[in-house]
Amino acid sequence: MSATLSYFGIRHHGPGCARSLRKALDALRPDCVLIEGPAGAEALVSTHLHDAQLQPPVALLSYGADDPQLAVFHPYAEFSPEWQAMRWAVEHGAAVRFIDVPAGASLAWQRARRDGAPGGEAAAGEGGAAAPEELADDAASLDALPDTDTETETVAEDAAERRDPHRDPLDWLAHAAGYADGESWWNHMVEERGDGEGLFEAIAAAMSELRDNAELRNGLDPGEEALREAHMRSAIRDAARQEFERIAVVCGAWHVPALTAKASVAADKALLKDLPKLKAAATWVPWTYRHLSSASGYGAGIDSPGWYEHLWRHGSGQSRSVGWFARVARVLREHALDCSSAHLIEAARLADTLAALRERPAPSLDELNEATLSILCNGDDAPMRLIEQALMIGERTGSVPESVPTVPLQRDLEAQRKRLRLKPEALSKPLELDLRNDTDLQRSQLLHRLLLLDIGWGRLGGAGRSRGSFREVWELAWQPAFEIELIVASRYGQTVEQAATARAIETARRSERLPDLSRLIDRVLLANLPGAVEAVAAELQARAAVDADPLSLLAALPALANVQRYGNVRNTDAAQVRHLFDGMLARACIGLTIALGGLDEAAAGDARETLLAADRAVELREDEAQTAAWRGALRQIALALSATPLLRGLATRLLFDAGAFDGEAVARELSLNLSSGAEPLQAAQWLDGFLNRNAAVLLHDDAVWALIDAWITHLGHEHFLRVVPLLRRSFAEFEAADRRDLGLRVKRPAGAAPALVAQSAWDENRAARALPLLRELFGLSAAGDAR
Structure with a gap:
């Protein structure tokens, strides 16, 4: 050599x-x-x-x-x-x-x-x-x-x-x-x-x-x-x-x-x-x-890449620490935190002193951080966490030329990102979309398509879950590993639309539960994938035709109702899922009463959530025929002694809230299920379902209050001890203010007016001062009678 x-x-x-x-x-x-x-x-x-x-x-x-x-x-x-x-x-x-x-x-x-x-x-x-x-x-x-x-x-x-x-x-x-x-x-x-x-x-x-x-x-x-x-x-x-x-x-x-x-x-x-x-x-x-x-989690990683970049650019000497403190000051000031020149001078002096005490030629990151915490942050760790993310770790993301080898799916996504002006960034960034705007609508559809490919570039924020608005709020954070996900997903197609459609169809064929399929229809409609909607709907219809479980059919309704109710908000065609909803609801109502009999406590609790979700779905459907069919099924549950008491009570409450049961009918069911001859534990379960985690009926309906009060009063000692744990669990679901109001009502004698009303004096002069504003709000003339 x-x-x-x-x-x-x-x-x-x-x-x-x-x-x-x-x-x-x-x-x-x-x-x-x-x-x-x-x-x-x-x-x-x-x-x-x-x-x-x-x-x-x-x-x-x-x-x-x-x-x-x-x-x-x-x-x-x-x-x-x-x-x-x-x-x-x-x-x-x-x-x-x-x-x-x-x-x-x-x-x-x-x-x-x-x-x-x-x-x-x-x-x-x-x-x-x-x-x-x-x-x-x-x-x-x-x-x-x-x-x-x-x-x-x-x-x-x-x-x-x-x-x-x-x-x-x-x-x-x-x-x-x-x-x-x-x-x-x-x-x-x-x-x-x-x-x-x-x-x-x-x-x-x-x-x-x-x-x-x-x-x-x-x-x-x-x-x-x-x-x-x-x-x-x-x-x-x-x-x-x-x-x-x-x-x-x-x-x-x-x-x-x-x-x-x-x-x-x-x-x-x-x-x-x-x-x-x-x-x-x-x-x-x-x-x-x-x-x-x-x-x-990168094994050969370093603790502070941002600090290492600073070392590379500034080397050693005084410029290193001065330049670092200048960057710290910029971050603090951008977040409206106080950082004066005097602070910076004192911090630099403290860092130099610490380095000298430790026999180091120049301050290291340890000395700089200690000086920052003591002088600039006044000992508060919160600004230090901000500095750590912004400077010590850093926000830099690299870039590669368009000429690097890529699969067609990557090129399609890059073209869409440029067209829609979506920049991949590592740190989480909010993105608010107005779905009435065509560009924002396309951005939303792209992000939903990527979610179907398990590429979570975007995650819907809390405000984005408000399905009835034209607004979506996303949190965007690009991960390098998404490049691998794109390569893996390229076997489904050469464009994001093709790949998401093929992946959704494959997911539908592998799904074993109707609720999963109905949620998938919602997702593919949001992603604007007509081919996938047709295939998933056909798969859902075929599964629903052979599924004999009414609860499984009901669990699939909420997602379909969202599609039907809010499809036009996102410019999607939801008509093809309406007949699915109607058919599944009809089949579920036929055998629902039998399916709700003999359930244990855990199964009854799951069934309650399914019934509540289905009730909201029927309300969203806004169809008189479907609403009538659903209320007929609830009536059968409420009156069927074979059904679980918890669910009979829930059905009675849903009918009462919807106006399908009047006060007399509710009083009759209360008397029957809370009578002295009823088994106390079953009575407590029925009451738990009837109250439905809402104290309004107790606070505002004197007849209901009187019946429940009489039932509790006449419980024997042993029966009372058996019932109390379940009652406490039911009442614990109420809001704190409602529980407080219930306590005040218990203290009042029967028939007495609430203390607040009895003690409040009506000040007619003060009330008259609000009349002009009320007239303006209600569109009345100045001479109109608003009283």
Whole structure:
């Protein structure tokens, strides 16, 4: 080998390492740069790195061509040493090669872990990609030490490793130097220092000592690590045989001793002979600082990406702390929090003093945070949390060129995002839509279509659930893992509309419950997918025709009623579901009384919720024939002694509220069900259903009050003790104000007027002052009689 090999052990996403590496490369001037990364992905670097639209943070996404839910991210920020090594090579015309195992090998290992672990298939979700945390962890398994926070197989193992004081190899060096952990030691010694002279030699020596002498339990798979290092050594040998004079090797610091050690070519070939591989595809995808942080679950993540960016841009010295405090002041002032120049001066002085006391050349993030908390936040943690999200972690999201490889579904979504002016952002942002506006309506339909594909870019807020308005409020937050979801969903179609339609039809065919199908009709109508509506409605009609359970039929009605009632608000055609509603209601009413007999307490409680929801659905339907049929079914329930007492009481109350039962009929049912001959526990259950968590009938109907009062008064002692728990549970559902009013009414003698009315004096002069406003509100003339 005639080429000169230089090894640079770095920490992934370390700004100090990146700055020192740029200086070292400027001095060495290599004509080949070898980087720890997935072999075979170099074309993405040479093709796109010069494009101004490729702005970090970004990630190399590798996924299984035949199994897209297998995926690995390799994230890079501007301050990542690997990113700077790539940039330097492209700027200086040096060759760039990745030397880690190909992505296909990593995906094969990932598949083996998934398929070999109990429940592994189910964990990924049928037809969907792995969760963002899982994908981040899989990427971390390729990001080497020194920050050895790699993926763990189970929560128990993860907890055990957190208790292990030497899970991070750097902890040994940190404890020897008097630091609490390896993270703070490395930040102080490497990332926050301004100079990098002799840095890489010192890192190599430290890693050699650790690998030779420390007993480490770092969670890495020894077999996979051995294969990775053998592959890297082989790639280095291949590069050294070619016409390169100076070769720079950029890799995780932990690997430097293994790459520089003497290892036979035959031994490495023997290891790599059975290296598993899957067919893989790769592309660039946008990344975010939030997903670069260790808090996101990314194993090789860093605590404060925003702070690391600040270190990269400002280096060391006074400008670092002054610039940081200026950014803190801007954030506080944007949120209307007091932050004067005097505050900033005192905070900077305190940070410098703390750094001097701790023998540090310049304030680190710890000193800056302590000064911020003490001076700028007055000891209040709430502004510090704001600073953490806005500055320490940061809000930056990367971008990629349009020319990067994508599936047609991704291109269609990108085109729609641009047309509808929807920008993907990592932080949650509210979006208020007026559905009478065509652009907003299309935005709503796009977000609903993505939800059908399990891509939760948007989540309806509380105000958006008001179905009767023209307004929707969404919370938008784009996740990098949605790129994987799009690749997985591309098997359903090449456009968002096609994919959402096919996915909805597949979901309908797999659904086993009528309520799920009726809710699905609601969703596809909101997404404006006529083809899916027709298919789901046909599936619902076929299932309803053979479903003999009246409660199941009733449970499907609310979603259909929403479609029928509010379809025109969202410019959707809801006529095709009306006959479904009517037919299902008719079939449910036929056998409802029999279905409600002999239910235990839990089943009766579920049935009550179903009846209440169905009653609201019939009211929304606003059809006299359907309303009459429903009230006829409720009348049968109320009068049928075979039905559960709770539900008989509920049916009586619903009829009373609707005016279908007059006071005399209600009094008759009260007398019958609360008579002295009725079993007390059943009477209490009937009363629970009749009250229906609403005290209005007790407060305002003297006849009902008198009957219930007489029933309780004449209960025997033993019966009373059996009934009290159920009564207390019923009354606990009332509003606090209603319970207070009930207590006051109990204290009043029979027939007495409420105390408030009896003691209140009518002030005619004060009342006359309100008359002009009332006349104006009611449209009466000044001389009109408003009394």
